[in-house]
Amino acid sequence: MTLKPTRPLLAAPIALAAAVALVGCATAGDAGTDAAEETTDATVSFSWDRNIAGEDEDPEYEATTVEVPVDPETIVVFDIASLDTIGALGGDVAGAPLENVPGYLEGYLSDDAFNAGTLFEADLIEIESHQPDLIVIGGRSAGLWEDLNEIAPTVDLSLTGGFLETLERNTTFLGEVLGAEDEAAAAIVELEAGIAQAQAVTAEAGSGLGVMVTGGELRALAPAAGEGAREARGGLIYDVFGVAPVVDDITAATHGEPVSFEFLLEHDPDVLWVVDRDAATGAEDAQPAAEVLDNEIVQQTTAYADDRIVYLDPVAWYIVFGGIDTTQLMIDDVLAIAE
Template identity: 75%
Template structure:
C-alpha cells in the first residue's frame, strides 16, 4: 500500500528549534516512545494547507526516543548525517540512496517506498522507533507519524542554520553529541576556507543544465526555502559574487541562452548537471551542452574556469555532513 501527499513547507526556524525539554505532542493519537524511554523533543511549523491553498502553519512537536534501534529515513541529507555520526538506517527509498551513502544502510535494509510515496504496510511491519522526512517527503508526515514518531528536517532558515539544527538534533538522538559538534566545527572551517577562495575569484554564475536547456541560479538573499535553497548555495553559503546583481529579474525566472552567458561573461561558471543527478535516460551531459562556439568565447571557458559540481551532492542531497564536505571540496578545487 502506498500513499502520496502534497509536499509540505516549513517556515524559518532557528537552530533552537531542537527543544530538549518535554513538550506537548501535536496530536493525542501520535505514537509515543515506550514508557521510561529517554526522549527529546523536536519542534517545527508544519504546513497543514492543501496542495493548491495558501500555506497555513501549525506548530508541531514530536517526542523522539534517544538511541532508537530502528530508523527509517526519507531525507537523504539526514541519512548522510546519521551515518556520519555512527548510526545505521533500517529503511529508506532504496532506489534514491546515492552510492556514497549506501554504506549507512543496514545489511538487511528494506525499501520504504520512494521520496514521494511511502510503503506504509512495509514500514509498519518493521516497527520503526523513528522516521525522518524532509523536502520531497515532507507531505508524508501525517501518515508516517501514525506509525512512529516522525520529524521533518526540511531546510528551514538558511542552509547553515539547517545544517547546525539537524546535525545537533541527530547527534542528541544518537548519543553522539561530541561527534556532531566536532563535525560542525570542521564543516564551518571548510566553508570559511572556501569563502576565502571565492573572495578572490571574481564573478560567478550558478548554472543548472537539464534537457539541453540552461537555467541561471539565483541567490536567495536570506529567504531560503526547500524549493530555492539549492540554487542559492553557491552564492549564499560559499560567497560567490553573482555576475548579475539580480539574477531572477534578469532572467524572468526563465531558461537562459548561451548568448546570456556571453553577454554577462562571468569569470566562473558553476554548473549543476540535473540530468546526471536524476539519472535521466539518454540525456546529453552538461559538458557536451556547453561545448559550443558561443560558450567557447566566454572568459570562463577560455580560462578553464567552468566548474562541474558534484550533481548528486548539489541537487539531490544538498545537506548532511559528508555531502557538505563534498561541496566544500568542489569549491576549493579552483584554488589549484
C-alpha cells in the first residue's frame, strides 16, 4: 500500500523507543582479489528487556541483545504486525502462522510459504527444516523465544511502552534489516502525518466511546494509561487517535468492561467506535456487531441519530494493531467520520 500524507505533520516526531545499531564488518579477500569480490557480513543489533519469569510468576526482566543478519534470505514471522511491515518495506516472509495471516497481508508471504505453527505455538521441526536466517516474534508468541532462538536469531518486537514509539522502533529496525532505511523513514513520516490528521478530525467530533462486541454483549474500552500491550490495544482509539472518552472511570481490561445498552444511552457519546471481536477471531455462528447494536435503546443515542456509529476494521484493531499497512487502515477508519 502506498501511503500518502494529506496534510503537514501536526504532532511532534515520535521518540525512538529502543536503540537499533547497524554494525558492518568486511572480510578481506585473498591476495590479488578485486575489492568488488570482497564479502560483507553486516548485522543489526536489537535489544529489549525479556520477561524470564514463569507463566504464573511476577514479571522478571533480563536485558537481551540479538545480532540479526542484514538482508536475511529466509524470514519466519509470528508477529503479524511485523509481517505487515516487512512486506510493506519490500521483503517477503517464508514462514508464518498461515491461518492467522489476514487476507490483506497474504501478498507479503512467499509463494511457497510454509505454516510455522500458531500465534501461541511453534512447529519447531518444520521451522528448523527451512533453516531460517531470522525469526520475529511478538505479543502472543513472546514466550517462544528460547526455543526459536536456538534455531535462528530471534527478536521480540512486542508492543512495549507506547504504540507509536513501538511502531517507529520496529519500522526502523526492520528497515535496517532489509536494507530499506529510506523507505522505513518515509513510512514513519507519512503515518505520523496521517495520525495527526485523524487527531484533528476527532478533536472536532465530540466525545467518543470505544466498545467491543463479543458473544452478543458489549464491553466498553478504556484508555490504556500506561498499562500492558493488551490494554493498549483497547485504548488505541483514545491514546493514539485522540478521541475524548465520554466517561473516565471505565475499568481497563483485556476485553473491556461489560456494559449494558442502557449505559450507552446514559452516557450518550457523540461517536461510538465499535470493534467486532467475533468477526476478528472468526467465531462460528456469532451475531454481527451491527445486529447486536440494532435495537430500540441504541437507536435513541446521539451516535445513532447522527450516523456516527463507526465499525472499525476488526482484524486491524484487534489482531494486528500495528505495522505500516494496518496503521494506515486504522487511520482510514478514523477519517471516515469526516466523510
